[in-house]
Amino acid sequence: MTTYVITVPGTFVHGMSDGARSDIERRLRPQDPKNTDLGENEELSLLTVEEDGRFAARVEVEAADRSSAEHEAVRLVSGALRDSGLAEDDAMLGAAVVTGIDTGIDREL
Template structure:
């Protein structure tokens, strides 16, 4: 298995307050561990225009599985906070870090 850091971009199309941002970060924190911290990668970045990026560590057999898992996790966390796909659409994921055996 390989550990991937996957960046999932998105856009908040409705207001998101600091409390919601904190809750989102807490829900995703288990997927932000050693590799991310060693590389000083921020878990969640939200810009003034509503765009955001979530960076998650995913252990998977291949890149496609890691990207799918990251989108599923990010989308699930957003839905748990009351953000539908229309409220916070996600963009295509990208691999931004890899650690493991090749």
């Protein structure tokens, strides 16, 4: 298994409250990419929200391959949105993208 950092972009169609944002972040916290070397080095944020409603959720996923990792990331993010009270039409998701891969191999010279 490989650890992937996946970015899932989207748009909050009707905006969102600070409470909803905090709830989404709380639900995604176990998949925070800051737990990986890439997330720590790049200072990746779990959830970035722009004023116009566009957002990017970045999650850490263990998977056998890229496709499985992207699928799992979308499942996690859509679940966090739904469990925070947002309907599918309230937060439209874009295509997931691999932001980084952490193989766990140290390459010291």
